[in-house]
Amino acid sequence: MTTTDANREASGDRENTAERTGSGKRRPADAARAADKGRVTGKSGTPAPDRASAPDDNDLGAAGSQLSTAPREESPNLPSLGVIGWARWFWRQLTSMRVALLLLFLLSLAAIPGSLIPQTGQDETQVADFIERHDTLAPIYEKLGLFHVYSSVWFSAIYILLFVSLIGCIVPRTWQFVGQLRGRPPGAPKRLTRLPAYATWRTEATPEQVREVALKALKKRRFRAYVAGDAVAAEKGYLREAGNLAFHLALIVMLIAFAWGQLYRSEGNKLIVEGDGFANTLTQYDDFRSGNLFSADDLNPFSFDLKNFRGTYETTGPNKGTPRIYEATVDYAVGADGEQKSTKIEVNKPLEIDDSKVYLVSHGYAPVVTIKDGKGEVVFSGPVPLLPLDANVTSTGAIKVMDGYRNADGEREQLGFQAFFLPTYGGAGTAVVSQFPALLNPVLNLEAYHGDLGVDSGVPQSVYQLEKRKLKGYKDAEGEQVRENLKIGETMTLPGGNGTVTFDGVKEWAGFQVTQQPGSGWALAGAITAIAGLAASLFIQRRRVWVRAANGPDGVTVVEMAGLGRSESAKVPEELGDLAEVIHDEAPTVAEAEVLPATTQDSETEGAEKP
Amino acid sequence: MTLAAATNENLASISNTLIYSAMAVYTLAFFAYITEWLFGSRSKVGRTAAALTADAKGGKKADAPAVTVRSAGGTSVLERPKVVVRAAAGARDVPDGPGAHGGDEQGDLYGRIAVSLTVLAFAIEFGGVLTRALSVQRAPWGNMYEFNITFSTVAVGVYLSLLALKKNVRWLGLPLITTVLLDLGLAVTVLYTASDQLVPALHSYWLYIHVSTAIFCGAVFYVGAVGTILYLFKDSYESKLASGGRPGHFATSVMERLPSSASLDKFSYRVNAAVFPLWTFTIIAGAIWAGDAWGRYWGWDPKETWSFITWVFYAAYLHARATAGWKGRKAAYIAIAAFVCWLWNYYGVNILVSGKHSYADVSLAVLQSVGV
Numbered sequence: 006m007t008t009t010d011a012n013r014e015a016s017g018d019r020e021n022t023a024e025r026t027g028s029g030k031r032r033p034a035d036a037a038r039a040a041d042k043g044r045v046t047g048k049s050g051t052p053a054p055d056r057a058s059a060p061d062d063n064d065l066g067a068a069g070s071q072l073s074t075a076p077r078e079e080s081p082n083l084p085s086l087g088v089i090g091w092a093r094w095f096w097r098q099l100t101s102m103r104v105a106l107l108l109l110f111l112l113s114l115a116a117i118p119g120s121l122i123p124q125t126g127q128d129e130t131q132v133a134d135f136i137e138r139h140d141t142l143a144p145i146y147e148k149l150g151l152f153h154v155y156s157s158v159w160f161s162a163i164y165i166l167l168f169v170s171l172i173g174c175i176v177p178r179t180w181q182f183v184g185q186l187r188g189r190p191p192g193a194p195k196r197l198t199r200l201p202a203y204a205t206w207r208t209e210a211t212p213e214q215v216r217e218v219a220l221k222a223l224k225k226r227r228f229r230a231y232v233a234g235d236a237v238a239a240e241k242g243y244l245r246e247a248g249n250l251a252f253h254l255a256l257i258v259m260l261i262a263f264a265w266g267q268l269y270r271s272e273g274n275k276l277i278v279e280g281d282g283f284a285n286t287l288t289q290y291d292d293f294r295s296g297n298l299f300s301a302d303d304l305n306p307f308s309f310d311l312k313n314f315r316g317t318y319e320t321t322g323p324n325k326g327t328p329r330i331y332e333a334t335v336d337y338a339v340g341a342d343g344e345q346k347s348t349k350i351e352v353n354k355p356l357e358i359d360d361s362k363v364y365l366v367s368h369g370y371a372p373v374v375t376i377k378d379g380k381g382e383v384v385f386s387g388p389v390p391l392l393p394l395d396a397n398v399t400s401t402g403a404i405k406v407m408d409g410y411r412n413a414d415g416e417r418e419q420l421g422f423q424a425f426f427l428p429t430y431g432g433a434g435t436a437v438v439s440q441f442p443a444l445l446n447p448v449l450n451l452e453a454y455h456g457d458l459g460v461d462s463g464v465p466q467s468v469y470q471l472e473k474r475k476l477k478g479y480k481d482a483e484g485e486q487v488r489e490n491l492k493i494g495e496t497m498t499l500p501g502g503n504g505t506v507t508f509d510g511v512k513e514w515a516g517f518q519v520t521q522q523p524g525s526g527w528a529l530a531g532a533i534t535a536i537a538g539l540a541a542s543l544f545i546q547r548r549r550v551w552v553r554a555a556n557g558p559d560g561v562t563v564v565e566m567a568g569l570g571r572s573e574s575a576k577v578p579e580e581l582g583d584l585a586e587v588i589h590d591e592a593p594t595v596a597e598a599e600v601l602p603a604t605t606q607d608s609e610t611e612g613a614e615k616p
Numbered sequence: 617m618t619l620a621a622a623t624n625e626n627l628a629s630i631s632n633t634l635i636y637s638a639m640a641v642y643t644l645a646f647f648a649y650i651t652e653w654l655f656g657s658r659s660k661v662g663r664t665a666a667a668l669t670a671d672a673k674g675g676k677k678a679d680a681p682a683v684t685v686r687s688a689g690g691t692s693v694l695e696r697p698k699v700v701v702r703a704a705a706g707a708r709d710v711p712d713g714p715g716a717h718g719g720d721e722q723g724d725l726y727g728r729i730a731v732s733l734t735v736l737a738f739a740i741e742f743g744g745v746l747t748r749a750l751s752v753q754r755a756p757w758g759n760m761y762e763f764n765i766t767f768s769t770v771a772v773g774v775y776l777s778l779l780a781l782k783k784n785v786r787w788l789g790l791p792l793i794t795t796v797l798l799d800l801g802l803a804v805t806v807l808y809t810a811s812d813q814l815v816p817a818l819h820s821y822w823l824y825i826h827v828s829t830a831i832f833c834g835a836v837f838y839v840g841a842v843g844t845i846l847y848l849f850k851d852s853y854e855s856k857l858a859s860g861g862r863p864g865h866f867a868t869s870v871m872e873r874l875p876s877s878a879s880l881d882k883f884s885y886r887v888n889a890a891v892f893p894l895w896t897f898t899i900i901a902g903a904i905w906a907g908d909a910w911g912r913y914w915g916w917d918p919k920e921t922w923s924f925i926t927w928v929f930y931a932a933y934l935h936a937r938a939t940a941g942w943k944g945r946k947a948a949y950i951a952i953a954a955f956v957c958w959l960w961n962y963y964g965v966n967i968l969v970s971g972k973h974s975y976a977d978v979s980l981a982v983l984q985s986v987g988v
């Protein structure tokens with residue numbers, strides 16, 4: 006709402022009455038109109054006839070000015086030549102409400118493609134899939150940055166422009182507002198009748214008394230009020246403007262906090278088997294990503310051990326197998342040698358250490374196996390984490406014995422096992438997939454190989470996959486690949502006296518994601534401020550009240566009150582009525598029954614206007 | 617099966633019965649509203665035209681009020697000063713219509729019946745939502761079926777609250793109940809999900825905060841959108857009259873009974889502005905939840921993105937109302953676009969776009985997102 010609107014509102018030509026007394030009678034507007042006629046033509050008998058000057062819009066302009074700090078709307082006239090002229094013009098445009106509106110639109114439109122096209126930041130495999138399927142479209146999308154919309158040049162350009170506009174808008178508005186707080190509300194306009202809410206009566210109290218009463222009543226209602234000339238001027242609701250400025254400032258704080266967080270962010274994953282631990286250093290992560298300005302020294306020092314993982318699942322009904330509880334019990338310590346504390350990490354309840362958060366993000370099983378060579382020496386013993394393939398945690402992975410093993414002939418060799426694990430095996434004759442995610446009937450299926458695992462070739466390989474190129478499968482008597490289902494406690498024997506594999510038991514593992522994102526506190530503070538400021542700016546009405554008390558020509562005091570809000574609202578007249586009531590109680594109407602100027606004059610007008 | 621599970625299934629089927637009963641009563645209310653409109657069409661209102669043509673003829677109005685106090689009956693009993701109100705210039709001086717019944721007594725009777733039926737249906741539907749919640753022993757906001765039944769309950773609740781506050785909103789009745797029936801129809805057919813508990817990723821008190829405010833905001837935005845659409849119709853009707861056009865008989869009959877375009881515009885502005893801070897809060901609560909559940913508070917997931925777009929559209933709407941040249945119809949179009957974004961975010965993104973918010977298999981998504 007700009008100044009000009011306030012003016013227009015104030016000089017509007019529509020009227021109706023808010024009948025506060027509830028007499029239920031026809032409104033006295035007819036009388037009012039008639040009386041006003043008299044006033045405009047300068048006839049006597051109307052209140053305050055000395056004020057019946059020609060309409061003076063400038064006067065009203067001052068009364069309605071600075072009711073807000075919104076920038077003035079200027080038509081986008083091109084400036085006359087000159088670099089400074091152009092720069093100033095450009096700046097004005099950028100910080101105008103019209104351009105702010107346009108940029109808001111652009112921003113929301115620009116955000117749309119990112120929600121419909123797969124984004125690298127969210128799902129790389131979907132992006133790869135999309136690129137594979139769309140030969141012509143994909144390169145175009147790639148050029149336009151459509152696979153990473155929210156970090157693309159054009160998206161950044163829009164929001165940076167918006168925030169420059171915001172800053173350019175907010176700074177002058179703040180100064181203006183400070184000025185308004187220091188200054189005083191403008192004095193009463195000459196013609197209070199032109200304001201959106203108006204009341205008047207004649208009283209025996211002196212003008213000074215009325216003003217004093219008015220001043221007191223207004224101050225009691227926490228208006229800023231003072232006497233200027235024959236009138237009291239008052240204003241209230243500055244909190245609206247303050248809230249609005251706070252809201253826009255909070256947006257800036259949020260944006261900066263968000264950008265800061267992105268630049269210094271780090272995120273890594275770590276899989277931990279029950280009983281094992283983790284210390285927060287770069288080398289310990291299974292994988293790690295970070296923002297552009299992050300450095301390894303920024304990692305918060307802490308460590309933790311996974312004591313126990315608990316998962317429970319729906320056992321009946323159509324959602325059988327749906328996870329109900331995931332819960333990891335950990336002992337953690339902050340700093341190099343901090344005190345050990347125990348806590349639980351759940352899916353929605355990360356462990357927070359400084360600005361790092363440790364999330365529980367996945368879980369699975371790690372069968373514990375013991376592998377012995379032909380002489381009965383243990384060459385491998387421990388849990389082997391396997392990756393879940395489906396909702397019932399059918400898992401797969403590999404067991405690799407890299408060194409220490411000698412075969413029946415005493416030669417050095419490496420062993421490899423392709424492993425399948427079913428926490429709940431359906432029994433013979435059922436498909437080789439798990440029937441339920443919990444450990445009801447665990448079965449470990451192993452396929453045995455020997456030879457060279459290929460781990461020394463320098464090519465990185467997944468711990469979950471067996472590189473079989475240089476491996477030979479163990480064959481049974483019929484020449485079939487050796488493959489066996491083991492229950493807990495069972496042992497499988499490798500043919501030719503090459504050793505044994507025992508399935509000792511199952512441990513659970515949990516996958517943790519450790520994220521560190523500075524600035525979240527600022528973002529949250531900004532968000533809370535934004536909501537508070539927004540509520541203030543939308544629910545508080547800034548408004549002005551003037552009370553004029555002056556002697557009429559007959560010596561009787563005429564009280565006139567008027568109210569002006571920033572926008573049209575029923576609250577302004579309501580409040581004016583309440584105030585009028587308070588003041589009227591102290592300065593009651595003169596009892597002069599028949600002196601009703603409105604009804605005694607201009608009876609034709611009155612007749613003509615009756616509906 | 618345990619005893620508790622049996623009770624829960626019992627409650628769930630009671631809930632279903634209640635929802636179907638509520639639909640039946642809403643249908644009755646729907647017919648009662650229709651009847652109100654039908655009876656109302658007998659009345660000839662013509663206030664808008666009268667007001668506008670009076671203006672057009674240049675019937676000069678006195679431009680300011682003056683005397684507002686008189687002494688009743690010439691005695692010393694004094695009345696309090698009256699406040700005279702003037703409206704903005706440029707606004708058409710059109711009085712509000714009398715409502716669907718058009719002043720017709722029988723119409724009014726049916727209108728009251730319709731409201732009573734709506735109250736009854738609301739109570740039943742509320743019971744349905746409540747028993748659903750009891751049957752799953754959590755807040756009833758775990759899937760789209762539950763969202764839909766809660767959503768329509770809240771929308772009707774908002775409407776009835778406004779009525780209870782003596783606001784002039786009975787004109788909302790017919791459009792609202794029509795869409796409530798659509799919403800429930802979708803819920804019990806396409807979206808129905810047997811009652812069930814939540815996967816761990818949805819377990820958080822932020823769920824209750826975020827989802828309940830989201831549903832509430834949606835319902836209020838919806839009420840605002842109905843106001844905006846009617847505003848657009850009424851505004852073009854008034855423009856047509858003002859420029860000397862003669863709208864059709866049906867349009868006249870319906871439009872005359874609605875509040876003036878200025879009132880409708882103000883109504884939808886108030887409604888939208890009132891929930892906008894809550895919508896802001898909803899998004900922030902969602903970000904906090906995402907921070908706890910997914911390790912980042914904002915990640916441009918489709919759901920997050922569309923909430924943001926909706927938010928920016930509503931912000932644009934509020935700005936437009938403060939920008940010269942954008943008030944009125946243009947601002948109204950933005951408000952409608954904003955609500956369409958909200959709807960799309962609910963139906964479109966939930967069903968058509970894959971993201972972390974696909975409620976059916978959140979636990980799997982969580983597992984996959986790590987890609988260990």
Ligand code: HEM
Nearest residue numbers: 006073075076100101102105170171174542543931934938
């Ligand atoms: C991120 C972008 C922005 C958002 C989300 C935003 C949001 C809002 C909202 C919701 C309001 C409503 C409060 C009310 O009606 O009083 C508002 C008001 C306002 N905004 Fe913004 N705004 C943004 C950028 C800007 C910019 C760039 C400007 C500068 C041109 C600006 C200037 C204003 C002004 C002057 C008001 C008060 C209008 C009035 O007094 O009625 N805003 N803004």
